[in-house]
Amino acid sequence: MTKKSSSFACRDCGDTFARWAGRCPSCGAMNTIAEITAADARLAAKSAGQARAAAGLATESASAGSGTPIERMKTGSGELDRVLGGGLPVASAVLIGGEPGIGKSTLLAQVAGAVAAGQRVLYVTAEESTEQVRERLRRLGVARDSLDLAATSDGEAIAGALTSGTYRLVVVDSIQLVAVAGIDGEPGGVSQIRAAAAALVEAAKRGGTAVILVGHVTKDGTLAGPRLLEHLVDVVLSFEGDRYGDVRTLRAVKNRHGSTNEVALFRMASTGLVEVADPTGMFIADRDPGVPGSCVVPIMEGNRCLLVEVQALVNPTELVNPARKVSGCDSNRVAMVLAVLTRRLRLPLGTCDVFVNVTGGARIAEPAADLAVGLALASAWREVPIPADLVALGEVGLGGELRPAGRYELRAAEARRLGFQRLIGPGAGSGRGRLVCSRLADAVEAALG
Template identity: 45%
Template sequence: MAKQKTAFVCVDCGSEHNKWQGQCQDCGAWNTLSEFRLGPTSAAKATSARQGYAGAVGGEVQILSNVSVEALPRLSTGFDEFDRVLGGGLVSGSAVLLGGHPGAGKSTLLLQVLCRLAAQCECLYATGEESLPQIAMRAKRLGLKADNLKLCAETSLDRLLGQAAANKPRVLVVDSIQVLHSDDVSSAPGSVSQVRECAAALTRFAKETGTVLLMVGHVTKDGGLAGPKVLEHIIDCSIMLEGSSDSRYRTLRGSKNRFGAVNELGVFAMTELGLKEVKNPSAIFLNRGDIVTSGSTVMVVWEGTRPLLVEIQALVDSSGFGNPRRVAVGLEQNRLAMLLAVLHRHGGLQVGDQDVFVNVVGGVKVLETGSDLALLFAIVSSFRDRPLPEDLVVFGEVGLSGEIRPVPSGQERLQEARKHGFRRAIVPHGNAPRGDLGMTVVGVKTLAEALEAI
């Protein structure tokens, strides 16, 4: 018998090591090495396994200017929000990985998409976690037209590729990649070895046949995609469906996209009939109620290619312990601590003995630095117990020296705020408009000027 080779792969960075060790030498992470077993394969299978993920082997060398630059045809999913995150729709031969927490609605969204696409092209839904009657019950409960959609319950990679080769679907959904297993790999399904080999084989099939591949991926307890990091390098698009169990809204965010902009955001509402698009997300996140309270500020964040109005809330209260708490939901906690230090040094406001709680309304995760000024305004409003005007919108980046830095797409942010009825804005001086936008805009250069403006 051929000797079985073993390698150890880091699940964070994808680097390989000859033996197990506590720390990865490349990325420095601890306890991230998982055993990767390479089973013996025949010469034909070994040659096929060495093929590139692009599906082309032995291609001729070409001049870059001679390569055709015609736009790849896109296939609309039927959801404008989903198409926005994908960059305009599904691209033939692309591999898309959809991740999310259990119960977020990944299978529901893909089932709705395939039922719509099945009316115009061949689609195949391969499930390994649910039985066919369970999927049929869900489709009936959601009121979907499932006359043309083909299903198969399969966990074997070889049999699944055989089914796909026989039916020749234009769109193939694999739910999920963690339950597939290859006979050439001896480890259990869901391991690093199985996920890596199965994803590589499916991606090669999609590239060679022009099939759109949609894979469902599990997430870890930290919220990241489970499996080796190399899985995210193989695929073309990585999308996360986020949303808490106590909220009816779901956000679809793209973290990698070879065919469009990254960090695009799509908003859906979970209803009895499945996921419904939210055409105007800003109206949902701005449901502030009739009572004006302190500690609330509206900011304009830039998500992908569009502005989004979001309310941020802060609560500053006396701490009963020696170490005050700093809690940030929807924002980076380290940045909150840094901004509090800037507020003390350049704003003259001492909150070192106060508990500070910050929350972004609606469950949205704000990743950009344009929310710094709005966050500080909410903290100051709560600390002084003075409500801010309802028609005020704020955005801007705060530097360590107390300067207010401009942010990209300032004009578009102001126009979006004006559409929703805001008449006053405090923005960086570099984002102040030159013309009249129909609202009062105050441009500030330092944090002290911004605090004086309110």
């Protein structure tokens, strides 16, 4: 029979011993040692170790410190500075991702040239030659003596430049091609990306230098490499847009030094990326309100309100499986609105080809555009244009009911500023030009008669 093992522990300090004693050898307390089981002994030993570790933990008060704001430097782009929270924080790491050809290198070349007007900057390319980068800088008109170029994929060399104190900003294009010696795997592999990112971020914070890393994206739009890459950096920016169009959107996915509710808009021109300071009406500038199937919706992009045009085309077909094509918005929500129109409003859309498009390269993600999609489809089917001064806002439920969207007053103010006098939706409120409808059928009748 196995003999039951036991130990002894001090009730005051928690230290464990092999035998009983009247005085604790650790804390000196008298008559505090008692018999415990082996399991309790292991637990007591673990607790004692944690207590000793906690005693050596360096802590400070949350109210301590100078209270001075984070030092930032201007990037030369007011839109980018606003997305970053007021400028590029020093000793920070920023990761910008986007599809190939979207304009990441162009944006960073402009930023590097602007910062180099007053600071020393290093632009490291692991994909191109220095002559290619120099030609791009000349084309953009930002080639400067204080902007150094380097073509290397050596992670240790780049980390050394970050800690040297020579440069205020270092741009690395791209992190997927940087390699660190002694790490298994090819550049672009999980191990290499993790090691390279960790080395560069640590060097940037230690050297007080800001670093901007360019990241490639996969087919589904996520950043290539381990998820740890996004956790290591301070800011993650997503650069989006239709590569065949000229509109580009820059949004913050993560920002330790600011808000993620800001969005910057640019236009790609021959001279580089041009800021769109007031983009509210640029997506409806070429709209023809006399064409059936066109409806305007005020959407929120971060803290900005943008008016975009939703177009719909309904065409009867003899095909067994009618076409359903959607561009610029969620195809699942369009399918849901189609089902509601067919079932609740008895529109025979099941035998028609349906095409829905958001003009200008804009993309709609919020459900508040459901009503605009529904009105555009109903207008296209009836071949009756929606009034030119009407905007629609509201989420459509499966029962045909309408649900309000947030920030109605801001959306209404932007619509009025651009000449739209009427707002239709479930939460439109009272006032001139407000059409309150609680059901999709009522909204269709109010808008189309």
